Amino acid sequence: MSIEITSKEFNPWNSLQAYEKNLVALHGKSGAVATFVGTMRDYNDGDSVQAMFLEHYPGMTEKYLQKISDTALKRWDILDTFIIHRVGEILPGETIVLVAVWAGHRAPAFEACRFLIEELKFQAPFWKRETLSNDNGVRWVEKNTN
Amino acid sequence: MSIEITSKEFNPWNSLQAYEKNLVALHGKSGAVATFVGTMRDYNDGDSVQAMFLEHYPGMTEKYLQKISDTALKRWDILDTFIIHRVGEILPGETIVLVAVWAGHRAPAFEACRFLIEELKFQAPFWKRETLSNDNGVRWVEKNTN
Amino acid sequence: MTITVKFFASLREQIGQSEIEIDSAETVAQAWAKACNNAPLPSHILMAINQEYVDKNAAVKNGDEIAFFPPVTGG
Amino acid sequence: MTITVKFFASLREQIGQSEIEIDSAETVAQAWAKACNNAPLPSHILMAINQEYVDKNAAVKNGDEIAFFPPVTGG
Numbered sequence: 390m391s392i393e394i395t396s397k398e399f400n401p402w403n404s405l406q407a408y409e410k411n412l413v414a415l416h417g418k419s420g421a422v423a424t425f426v427g428t429m430r431d432y433n434d435g436d437s438v439q440a441m442f443l444e445h446y447p448g449m450t451e452k453y454l455q456k457i458s459d460t461a462l463k464r465w466d467i468l469d470t471f472i473i474h475r476v477g478e479i480l481p482g483e484t485i486v487l488v489a490v491w492a493g494h495r496a497p498a499f500e501a502c503r504f505l506i507e508e509l510k511f512q513a514p515f516w517k518r519e520t521l522s523n524d525n526g527v528r529w530v531e532k533n534t535n
Numbered sequence: 536m537s538i539e540i541t542s543k544e545f546n547p548w549n550s551l552q553a554y555e556k557n558l559v560a561l562h563g564k565s566g567a568v569a570t571f572v573g574t575m576r577d578y579n580d581g582d583s584v585q586a587m588f589l590e591h592y593p594g595m596t597e598k599y600l601q602k603i604s605d606t607a608l609k610r611w612d613i614l615d616t617f618i619i620h621r622v623g624e625i626l627p628g629e630t631i632v633l634v635a636v637w638a639g640h641r642a643p644a645f646e647a648c649r650f651l652i653e654e655l656k657f658q659a660p661f662w663k664r665e666t667l668s669n670d671n672g673v674r675w676v677e678k679n680t681n
Numbered sequence: 682m683t684i685t686v687k688f689f690a691s692l693r694e695q696i697g698q699s700e701i702e703i704d705s706a707e708t709v710a711q712a713w714a715k716a717c718n719n720a721p722l723p724s725h726i727l728m729a730i731n732q733e734y735v736d737k738n739a740a741v742k743n744g745d746e747i748a749f750f751p752p753v754t755g756g
Numbered sequence: 757m758t759i760t761v762k763f764f765a766s767l768r769e770q771i772g773q774s775e776i777e778i779d780s781a782e783t784v785a786q787a788w789a790k791a792c793n794n795a796p797l798p799s800h801i802l803m804a805i806n807q808e809y810v811d812k813n814a815a816v817k818n819g820d821e822i823a824f825f826p827p828v829t830g831g
Contacts, residue, residue: 401568402548402555409548417577417627422547423648424570425641427831431563443830444765446823449807474830481563486831494680495571499649502569506641506831512809514823515830516765529766530829534640573756589755590690592748595732620755632756652756658734660748661755662690675691676754 390462390470392454394445396477401426401487408471412491415468421495423502425488431481433530437522441479446514450474457508461490465497470505474515536608536616538600540591542623547572547633554617558637561614567641569648571634577627579676583668587625592660596620603654607636611643616651620661682743686716689750692726710737712747725752757818761791764825767801785812787822800827 391408405424412419431438458470471489479485488505492498510533517530537554551570558565577584604616617635625631634651638644656679663676683702693699696717706712709730713722728735729748741747758777768774771792781787784805788797803810804823816822 400552402552406546406548417575420574420576422570422572422574424568424572425645426568426570427641428566428568429563430566430639445830446762446764446804446807446825449804449823452807493576495573495652499571499645503645510828510831512828513830514764514804514825514828516826517829518765529826532827533829533831591755592687592689592729592732592750595729595748598732656753656756658753659755660689660729660750660753662751663754664690675751678752679754679756 390458391472392451392458393473394447394450394476395473396475398483399473399475399487401473401484404473404487405471405489408489412469415491418493419468419491421492421498423490423492423495423498425486425502425506426484427486427506429479429481429483429485431522433519436519436525438481438519439522440481440520442518442520443476443479443485444516444518445474445476449514453513454509457505457512460508461501461505464504465490465492465501466494467492467497467501470501472505472509474509474513476515536604537618538597538604539619540593540596540622541619542621544629545619545621545633547619547630550619550633551617551635554635558615561637564639565614565637567638567644569636569638569641569644571632571648571652572630573632573652575625575627575629575631577668579665582665582671584627584665585668586627586666588664588666589622589625589631590662590664591620591622595660599659600655603651603658606654607647607651610650611636611638611647612640613638613643613647616647618651618655620655620659622661684712684741684743685746686712687746687748689748691751692723692749705743706741706747708737709735709739709741709747712741713737713749726750727752759787759816759818760821761787762821762823764823766826767798767824780818781816781822783812783816784810784814784822787816788812788824801825802827 469491473487490502615637636648701716776791
């Protein structure tokens with residue numbers, strides 16, 4: 390299991406490739422990997438967005454992501470979980486979050502992956518502040534959508 | 536949209552990275568990517584498996600994967616789909632299938648990804664023949680599990 | 682014109698051939714009977730005409746490619 | 757010993773500070789009142805003690821780290 394909070398841009402597919410290289414114990418055991426990648430869009434709520442700042446609560450964020458990863462590993466028959474979340478200044482097209490789940494079979498992989506991203510979005514202490522295009526100012530995103 | 540049948544080993548994360556480089560039109564529009572990767576296990580149905588051969592029906596396979604991709608693009612609010620399926624001789628740990636779906640939001644990405652892998656597994660004309668370990672012979676997998 | 686009948690996977694191995702040509706057939710079931718010397722059509726077998734799933738009563742025309750195969754196990 | 761009270765995101769901007777130290781409080785609600793000059797606690801605000809979610813009646817002890825923040829919007 391791994392949890393990473395980073396202020397640097399990352400390519401999710403590179404990160405997955407690097408992470409899997411260390412999953413030697415899963416070779417031949419893992420039959421399914423479900424992943425979710427969240428990317429910054431250049432629009433939100435009908436407005437054009439130029440940039441975003443992602444604030445977080447250092448310490449609590451890691452604790453919370455650890456907790457939901459533990460819950461997923463207990464609740465489903467899965468082999469491993471991997472989460473990376475970006476913080477700081479972000480531009481459209483850049484990756485915000487990566488969630489990956491390895492399992493013997495596909496149903497628990499999908500279910501645990503969906504669980505992790507939903508818990509993360511509704512409970513992990515991150516906040517988005519958008520800088521709108523055309524000098525339309527800055528605003529905090531008030532809540533996540535379903 | 537892309538569908539690929541290949542007899543060569545592929546790394547799904549490399550393939551995704553290469554494919555995304557050409558998705559320039561989705562830059563800033565795609566907010567969610569859900570992917571599923573199916574990998575060969577070294578066990579099945581209680582037996583140790585040494586190798587596998589994946590037969591398919593050339594022509595019908597491509598047609599069928601095209602059809603389910605079209606269905607997904609009509610049924611959900613998604614931006615693009617990508618499927619790669621391996622055929623021929625495969626060893627444990629190697630990737631069998633990759634399904635990826637790009638969307639503005641996560642719910643349709645997850646749902647369409649799950650739809651594609653389920654339709655593929657239960658309808659696309661591929662057949663697995665396993666070579667068991669310890670000279671325990673060869674057998675055709677009789678049906679896919681849920 | 683002829684009709685091409687294809688077999689895949691375990692069925693191909695049982696039949697011992699991957700492809701048989703027959704000169705005519707009205708339905709898929711009849712094509713099976715002609716290609717397989719009137720052996721009964723196994724109940725779990727899937728069928729396609731020109732690479733589209735059909736049932737055993739589907740009509741066949743000259744030049745068609747018919748396929749019979751066991752339940753699929755890809756992915 | 758003191759109690760550290762932290763604020764995040766839009767709430768941090770409204771309060772104008774990211775961290776305030778108070779000398780004592782019995783509950784989270786009381787810590788809010790002390791740190792914010794008895795301003796009413798906004799109804800949608802989330803609270804944590806030592807980085808675990810709690811409700812406003814949770815008991816506070818010396819040395820605790822208390823945090824108030826708006827609904828989260830990560831992912």
